[in-house]
Amino acid sequence: MQTVDASCQPWPQPVGPVAFRLEKEPKLKLSLETVNRGDVIIVHCEGRIVYRDEAAELSRVVGAAFGHSNKLVLDLSGVTSIDSAGIGELVLLQTSAQNKNVAFKCAGPNALVRNLLELTNLDSVLDLRPSLDVALDSFRDEQVCADC
Numbered sequence: 224m225q226t227v228d229a230s231c232q233p234w235p236q237p238v239g240p241v242a243f244r245l246e247k248e249p250k251l252k253l254s255l256e257t258v259n260r261g262d263v264i265i266v267h268c269e270g271r272i273v274y275r276d277e278a279a280e281l282s283r284v285v286g287a288a289f290g291h292s293n294k295l296v297l298d299l300s301g302v303t304s305i306d307s308a309g310i311g312e313l314v315l316l317q318t319s320a321q322n323k324n325v326a327f328k329c330a331g332p333n334a335l336v337r338n339l340l341e342l343t344n345l346d347s348v349l350d351l352r353p354s355l356d357v358a359l360d361s362f363r364d365e366q367v368c369a370d371c
Contacts, residue, residue: 250276251270251276251277251280252270252271252273252277253268253269253270253271253272253273253276253277253280253281254268254269254270254301255267255268255269255280255281255284256269257284257288259292260359262292262293262294263292263294263295263296263359263362264288264291264292264294264295264296265295265296265298265355265359266284266285266288266295266296266297266298267298267300267301268281268297268298268299268301268302269301269302270301270302270303271302271303271304271305271309272302272304272305272306272308272309272312272313273304273305273306273308273309274306274307274308274309275308277309278308278309278311278312281309281312281316282312282315282316285297285316286316286319289319289320289323289325292325293323293324293325293326294325294326294362295320295325295326295327295328296328296329296330296352296355296358296359297313297316297327297328297329297330298330298331298355298358299329299330299331299332299333299336300330300331300332300333300354300355302332302333302336303333304335305335305336305339310339310340310343310345313329313340313345313349314345314348317348317349326350326362326365327349327350328350328351328352328358328361328362329349329350329351329352329358330351330352330353330354330355330357330358331352331353331354331355331358332351337351
């Protein structure tokens with residue numbers, strides 16, 4: 224049988240949020256900026272489009288923009304990651320745009336986002352453009368063609 228030395232002190236235990244690894248992080252990891260360029264609304268996305276708050280905020284901002292223009296570009300060039308909820312949100316936005324007669328384009332997805340959209344065959348559903356400039360030019364091309 225071993226004896227216990229009563230003079231031994233236990234390691235100090237952390238107290239508060241650190242004890243549970245609850246360091247404060249910014250609530251939203253998605254920044255959205257809306258800009259008008261002529262008759263086109265551009266929504267710049269910076270961060271991640273993931274389940275819950277980020278996907279809901281994207282839906283809120285883009286949904287509000289649908290009421291102000293019939294042309295919208297979602298700039299995905301600043302999106303660092305997207306999950307199934309984010310992909311689902313893009314599908315819902317596409318459906319909502321069609322129902323409201325809004326021309327909706329997604330621009331500048333990085334390789335990760337583009338690959339996920341290709342794997343899920345959403346590249347055939349969404350109007351994907353390689354860059355914001357190409358997406359904006361496509362609206363001009365459509366307008367010229369409509370005058371033909």
